[in-house]
Amino acid sequence: QGLRNHGNTCFMNAVVQCLSNTAPLAERLALGRYRTRGARAEVTHRLAALVRALWTRDYTPQLSAEFKNIVSKHSSQFRGNAQHDALEFLLWLLDRMHEDLGAASPAQQTRGPQEVSNPPGVAAHPGSGGRCLGQAWERGSWNVLGGSGTGAHxxxxxxxxxxxxxxxxxxxDPFLCISLPIPLRQTRAxxxxxxLQCERWRFVRVGLAVPLLGTVADLREMVAREGCIPPEQVILAEVSPRGFLRSLGDKEELGSAGEGAPLYAFQPPPARRAGCPRSLPASPGVARPEGPRLPPATARSSDCLHRGPGGRILLLLCNTAGAGPQLxxxxxxLVLREERGISWEQLQQSILAQLRALLRGEVRAQGTGALFRIRLAGGSAPCIYLSPQDPRPLCHPAIDRALQLSGAGGPPHVKLTVEWDMSTKERLFGNIQEEVVQDAESVRLQQQAHRQQHSCTLDECFQLYTKEEQVWGTPH
Known part of the structure; x- marks a missing residue:
């Protein structure tokens, strides 16, 4: 039941509500199981009447007004309608109750403090007259309600x-009040x-509870379990409505993952996908390029042909259309595995083969020319384009640089943006937009779980407060 605000008395009402919901204290006050030191214990009597009315649902605004007047009578600092600190008022109220309740209550007189032995290796409390720590704690825990009157805390x-x-x-460390830490939520949605790789590309959005202090390696493990694939085959990248932003490496912290753009997890194609033409082979793995020095970004792939065109490369592709704000x-x-030695025309036909289901009509296999431009996405050189005149565009030195910067954890890969002009895109694909993604049930469940207000018990706060810590210092 709520309390009437009598002019900036929210601090007072909050303290009364807390004390009223402290079961042992509320029971003694409401049932009158306390004994005052003298006849003048007005603050405690008014508080007891107010708590009793709250629990019996007989509360009227007059009761809280009378309690405020009694508080103002005994403490000049709480007079008037100024706002005050709730903790400051709580300490004053407990101290006032301690003065009012000087003699032991009947319940305490018939039952002395329980003998509690000290933990092993713990000495008696200094100044406690030989009493053990358990006795001092027991006396201090009930002296507010008419305990021994020794003032022990x-x-x-x-x-x-x-x-x-x-x-x-x-x-x-004797104390009157103690500040407890509140356990915070350790995960976020x-x-x-x-x-996923199947007969056709499949897009499924899943909801995960990722650790706040985890790394991308933890996320890769969780995604691998969701997709039932090995963690070393998971490629994590942020994909915005304008294309690729970046790939995620295992050592990165999870704090900013997925904040810049939606997060995608790609499963590379197997060694040879069913239905793929033999001119577009795939391999089970890609070796990282070796060599301590790389050619400059202005070099052409023909400058690197002495290395040999062997090996296959893993490509992530996004198709874009438009320019500027309309991009x-x-x-x-798309995810492809291609021979590094293929020509521009072979690469173009491989990309069109992946988009065959989206094409409005057939595209001639030969003599079509360059239908689009291919730009390296992400990294420190975002404006490097592969040239259609280059005999082996995937042997460009910028490709080697992108492989080295693709991030540790997943397979090495290169992110490419396929740029179409609007007329060609409309002619071949029509008014097609982004892919359709199906939401798994875990998306709703995780959002619902993390949208709820985080709660904890007082026992959990004490457990966190008394948790053992390891302090590093110089041995003596």
Whole structure:
């Protein structure tokens, strides 16, 4: 039940509600199981009447107004309608109740404090007259409600053990109030679009609960389990409506993953896909280029032909159309394995073969010329284009540089953007937009779970507060 605000008394109402929902205290106040030191215990009596009314649903605004007036009578700092700190008022109220409740309650008089032995290696509390720490804590835990009147407060022990000599140092820290840390949520929801290999390309968006302090390697493992594929075959990349942004390496932190653009996880094609023409072979793996020095970005692939055109390369492709603000991606992103020694015409026909299901009509296999431009996406040189006149465009030195910068963890790959002019795109594909992605049930479940307000128990806060820590220092 709520309390009436009598002019900036929200700090007071908040404290009363907290005390009213502290079961042991509320029970004693509501049932009158306390004994005051003298006849003048107005603050405690008014608080007890207010708590009793809240639990019996007999509350009226007059009760909270009377409690405010009594507080103002005994403390000049809380007079008027100024706003105050709730913790400051709580400490004042507990101290006032401690003064009002000086004699032990009947329940406490019939039952003395429980004898609690010290933990092994813990000495008695200094100044406690030989009483053990458990007795001091027990007395301090009920003195507000009419305890022993000794003024003892809880005194937790903080133990520090040297890992070398095993010497233990115990420190007692009496307190009236304690600030507990609140356990925070350790995960966040992240959607990842899986691009899986099957009879046809399949796009499935899944929802994952990724660790806040994890790395991309953790995400790669989670994606691999979702897609039932080995982690070393997962390629993680951010794909925006305008094309590729970047690939993710295993050592990167997960904090910014997926914030710049939607996150995609690609499964490379197998060694040989069913139905692929023999002129477009594939390999199970791609070796990283070796050599400590790379040619400059201005070199042509003909400058590197002495290395030999052997080996296959993994390509990630996005198709875009338009220019400037009108630039937009269309169709699904593609994953291909190609021989590095193929010509521009062979590469173009391989890309068209992947887009055959989207074409409005047949495209001649020979003599079509360059239908598009191919640009290296991402990296430090985003404006490098492969030349149609280059006999082996995939042997360009910028391709070697992109392979080295593709990130550790997944297979080495190169991101390419296929740029179409609008007239050619409309003639061949019509008004096609981005790929259609199916949402798995995990997307809704993870969003719902992380949208809910995070809650924790008081016991979890104490567990975090008393969690053992390892402190590194100089051995003595």
């Amino acid at each position: 809880p005194a937790p022990v903080s133990s520090l053990t040297c890992p070398h000599c095993l010497k233990q140092s115990n420190t007692f 992240l959607n990842v679009t899986l691009v 937009a991606r269309f169709g699904p992103p």
